[in-house]
Amino acid sequence: MRPSMIRPLTRARLASRKFSPAAFTPARSLFHKTAVLRDGLWTSPKRKSNEPYHHLEAVKSPISAAHIEAQDLVVVDRILEPQTVANFVGFLMGNPLPDGTRPSSIATLPLEEFALIQGSEQVLGADSMSFFHRVMLYVGSNEDGSRLCDVGKNIQSLKSRLWSGITPLSDQRWKEKGLHLPENFDQACQNLGAVVSVFEYLNVPEVQNNLRETFNLIYDTWSDLDVVINQRRAQTSAEPLSVADLWTLYMSVHLEVMTQRAHKWVTQHVDTLRAPFMQELLAYQPQGQEGYKLDTKQWQLADALHVLLETSVQADHTIMIPMEGYKGYEAPDNKVGPPEMHSAKHEERRAAYSQRVKDLSHKILMDRFFERVAKGEKPRQLTVSKEIYEFATEQVDAQREIRRELRGSSLDSTVQEPWITSKWDKLKYLENNDLPKDSGLAIYHGKELGLAQDDIEAAKQHFNEVLSDSKGPDAPPLDLQPKAILAIDSASFASYMSNSHDATRSSVLPGDSTGFVVAIDPEFDPEIGFDRPDESPDYKGQMRVLGSLVWGDLYAILESQSAGLGELWPLAMHHPDQIYVGPVIPIQRFHWQAQKDGQWKVISEAMNYLGKSLK
Structure with a gap:
């Protein structure tokens, strides 16, 4: 679908949209009893100022072009997924962080303080809005739609999936579809490019601003809650608590899990797809080849390797959500490499990363050449296939080194899907309390x-x-x-x-x-x-x-x-x-x-x- 054929989302169409609390209300839980929103909260999100951000004709890379152009069904995206608030409240009640851990220093919020989140007339006054209600307004509603975004369903649906740490396709599903086979290479690459497209969308400056502002408005709301909680705690000389700081902790872990799982899924599949092409290239012996003119087979192999390299490069510098400007967040000071490579601005990060990969691959090439000279080896007469193979190897080696500079220790960890961690924790709770667990x-x-x-x-x-x-x-x-x-x-x-x-x-x-x-x-x-x-x-x-x-x-x-x-x-x-x-x-x-x-x-x-x- 060409961009010119995409249906425009007019203000009239936007005003007709409805949202449902079912998207964030977990069933049959303590939270479910308190998640009753005011009538009409999730109906007809009306903008008070400008139209939402449109991602329908965004600047695109070769990896994301097909996905940008395929936005034929336009939906309104609440960038900070609503269920995140429910999950955070569950964390306050004792559930683990999205990575499955829970520091022993973090106490569970007592029930009487948990009740303050929903609020009451006695606590807030008859005309006041509960803290929870304020938070859900900021996520995106008819009262406040200023940070909603328009995006194609193809991108939004995958974004919602990745937000929850769910991989696009399991390894079993990947093989069921035959995506490991050479004849389905194009489809395999488009599945990888879809993930890159999601984060390309999330790294657009206006989308970044909308997500950051939503986070900060929620942080301010929890800060107001902290005042109420700590006034009560002061009366009993209890230790003060900051729900706002816990919000920052929770979201920093959540975004790390989200990006780490998505990045690993893409790069692991790139490596798996690359291996047979490299072996085939190394073993290929064309008949009667002269000079450095590539035949059709070599071009096909070289093109495939280039697509995979470009996909993984895009994944390295795109699949991340920088938290600079998020209230309560302090960036680590152990970053390696040029500062531009760690910029919150995607374009600066892209340029610095790509240049670093080019520079290092050239350095690796020269270092290996001089190592052979120092050993007294004669210049090697390589076949064209082996020349391409060595060049591809040098690029991959350079990329892996720069990837570690950019992404650090997250490359070494493997985090379980958060919903599995949450479900397992719930089952243990049911078992320990002799409750039905089927x-x-x-x-x-x-x-x-x-x-x-x-x-x-x-x-x-x-x-x-x-x-x-x-x-x-x-x-x-x-x-x-x-x-x-x-x-x-x-x-x-x-x-x-x-x-x-x-x-x-x-x-x-x-x-x-x-x-x-x-x-x-x-x-x-x-x-x-x-x-x-x-x-x-x-x-x-x-x-x-x-x-x-x-x-x-x-x-x-x-x-x-x-x-x-x-x-x-x-x-x-x-x-x-x-x-x-x-x-x-x-x-x-x-x-x-x-x-x-x-x-x-x-x-x-x-x-x-x-x-x-x-x-």
């Missing part, structure tokens, strides 16, 4: 409940009744994810029993057209519809999901509260069978559309032939 997704199939196989509404009604009963004294030993249920209808049953659904899917990767189940939003009311219909066109409260994605993908997204089914539907609606297959890249969309166009052409010609034969 959890997961409800799956409906068969007639033992008196439900017809394809009766989705009956399954929703049954689930909602079970969920309601689970809050009573005779509750079943279940801790079910409330935002989605699964059903095996006749179509999904057939998808596992035969290959009929993918017989004509030559343009769909093998892992994108396998057995599926139906994911259903039990709270969806067909008469009301989705609260942001223009951001999720034709959403009916359900969608098909690959069976292999139920636990590692769908469940992770629901548990981390990074999206609901309505937010995921746009990623499924263009698939030939309307199946959710995970993050979608532009080349996938192109092949899917070509497939559907070809099918429609066949049907149209068949109808024309039938019409003529009946005359």
Whole structure:
């Protein structure tokens, strides 16, 4: 999609948008009881000054160009994801930091002080706004939409996923799609470039400013809370507390985990893709080659290596969120290399980093040359393939050294997905307190409940009744994810029993057209519809999901509260069978559309032939 074809987001369209508190309200928890927002808080975000930042025609690198141009479905992005506030409050109540640690020096916030976050008339006065309500206003609402951004769904959906520390594709999923195979190299690279595009968006100066200002406004709100808390603590000679400083600590760890996991995912896949190309180049012996003229095969290998190098270089200096200007934050003083390489301004960082890689690769080349001379070795007569191989090796070696200067010790750590850490901590709490710890997704199939196989509404009604009963004294030993249920209808049953659904899917990767189940939003009311219909066109409260994605993908997204089914539907609606297959890249969309166009052409010609034969 060319930029000129992107639908403009006018003020009228913006004013019609709605937000839902479901995106940040965790179910069946202490926080859930206090997360009741005022009526109308998440409806129609209205700007008080300028229009939101538009990322629709942004400056793009070769790695991100396809993703910038593919922003055909425009959504409003709350840059600081709303669930972050819920997770921070959970940290105050005793949960670990996003990296799974919790310093022993940090005490749990007592319940009576936790109640101050929601506030009351007795504490704040009848006309005052609670601290929590103020924070959620700043995240993005109809009362304050000044820091909202317009961006394509393709970028925003992946950004929400990465924000929660969820990788775009698991190693298993990567292989299921065949992205490790040479014939799918372009698709593999576009998946890596999608991650770079997200952080290119987050490093745009205006987006950086919006995120920093949102953080600082929330910091100021927690500072006001600190005054109330510490006035009470002073009466009992208790140690003072700074929720504001804990906010800075939490967010610094959160952003580090987010960027570290995304960066490692990209660079590890670059290394894996590069290895067979390097080996093939080293072993390639063209016949009758003269001078330094490359043949077609050598050009192909050299081009592939260049794309991978460019992707990893972009990842090194782009996948980070500098915290300069964030209140309470102090930058470490152990930075290595030129100051420009650590600049909060992406363009300065990009230029300094790229130049450092060029300079060092040249130095490595010369050092190795003089080492051979010092040893008395004669100049080597290398083949063209080996020359390219050595040049590529020198570039990679230089990049890895500069990468350590730029990113430091974060390269050595591997952090678990935060939602897993949080879930594990919750399960331990339930076990220690002798509470039900069975959890997961409800799956409906068969007639033992008196439900017809394809009766989705009956399954929703049954689930909602079970969920309601689970809050009573005779509750079943279940801790079910409330935002989605699964059903095996006749179509999904057939998808596992035969290959009929993918017989004509030559343009769909093998892992994108396998057995599926139906994911259903039990709270969806067909008469009301989705609260942001223009951001999720034709959403009916359900969608098909690959069976292999139920636990590692769908469940992770629901548990981390990074999206609901309505937010995921746009990623499924263009698939030939309307199946959710995970993050979608532009080349996938192109092949899917070509497939559907070809099918429609066949049907149209068949109808024309039938019409003529009946005359």
